[in-house]
Amino acid sequence: MELVIVLTTDERREKEGGNFMKFRVLRMLLLFSAFAWGMSVFGVFLPWEKSVAVLNGFGAKTIPNDPMLNYWVRMTAGAYTGIGVFFLVLAINPRRYANVIPMVGLLIFIEGIVLLVHGLLLHLEPLPFYADAGCCLFGGAGIWMLANSAETERQ
Numbered sequence: 001m002e003l004v005i006v007l008t009t010d011e012r013r014e015k016e017g018g019n020f021m022k023f024r025v026l027r028m029l030l031l032f033s034a035f036a037w038g039m040s041v042f043g044v045f046l047p048w049e050k051s052v053a054v055l056n057g058f059g060a061k062t063i064p065n066d067p068m069l070n071y072w073v074r075m076t077a078g079a080y081t082g083i084g085v086f087f088l089v090l091a092i093n094p095r096r097y098a099n100v101i102p103m104v105g106l107l108i109f110i111e112g113i114v115l116l117v118h119g120l121l122l123h124l125e126p127l128p129f130y131a132d133a134g135c136c137l138f139g140g141a142g143i144w145m146l147a148n149s150a151e152t153e154r155q
Contacts, residue, residue, distance in 0.1 A: 038084025
């Protein structure tokens with residue numbers, strides 16, 4: 001005869017202590033990154049004139065009505081939206097994708113360094129450059145440091 005002890009969710013959380021909270025913070029950072037990258041979806045669908053107005057609001061100078069620039073904006077917005085969707089998939093089920101989460105966190109952190117270095121070298125205005133670099137540095141570092149909580153939760 002075998003005795004099986006089943007822990008309730010609250011008992012499991014109490015037993016695991018801080019790891020459960022780390023897992024929750026990891027999931028929030030993944031959702032934050034999904035939102036930050038995913039909001040680029042507007043760049044895919046906005047008319048060119050509105051896209052230019054948004055970019056001007058972010059500090060861009062005069063942008064000509066060039067079909068190739070229009071194409072590149074859509075391509076970039078589509079790629080960023082895809083990154084946002086990827087982060088959303090990771091946030092929905094971090095345990096399933098625990099093996100890729102550390103790499104994703106590190107890559108986003110490195111992207112933050114690239115943005116920071118080039119923003120400073122190009123003497124960009126603080127907004128949106130600080131926000132972009134900060135989101136990548138903060139989100140990437142947090143995801144990278146907490147990535148093992150998804151693996152631990154999976155076991």
